[in-house]
Amino acid sequence: MLNAYSFHNGEPIDGAVLVFAPSFKVAKKLAYPVVRDWSGCEYTEVRGYRIRHDEWLKANAADKLKLAARTPHVIESPPACKGCDLWHDELDSSGHCETCAEEREEEA
Secondary structure: OOEEEEEEOOOHHHOOEEEEEOOHHHHHHHHHHHHHHHHOOOHHHOEEEEEOOOHHHHHHOOOHHHHHOOOOEEEOOOOOOOOOOOOOOOOOOOOOOHHHHHHHHHHO
């Protein structure tokens, strides 16, 4: 089974990569070259965490063939919210996260 992980160098809002892997260790090894290309950081500077509720990301962001084959992989540009440009949360049918969708409703 593959879990979803987010990795970044510094603050996740400044850029993060989505990784599907069986463990944190495997995920970090996959994430490091991508994050290094963005920032020139060292391996020890790459930070990450497991995304516990990853069903939506598995259904909407993962490579379906690799996920089915349980092949670890990196997604550099997961589907992001049209409002805040973050991908950590499930998006509604209009492409907004829950927070941005609520803000849009309040404005309307």
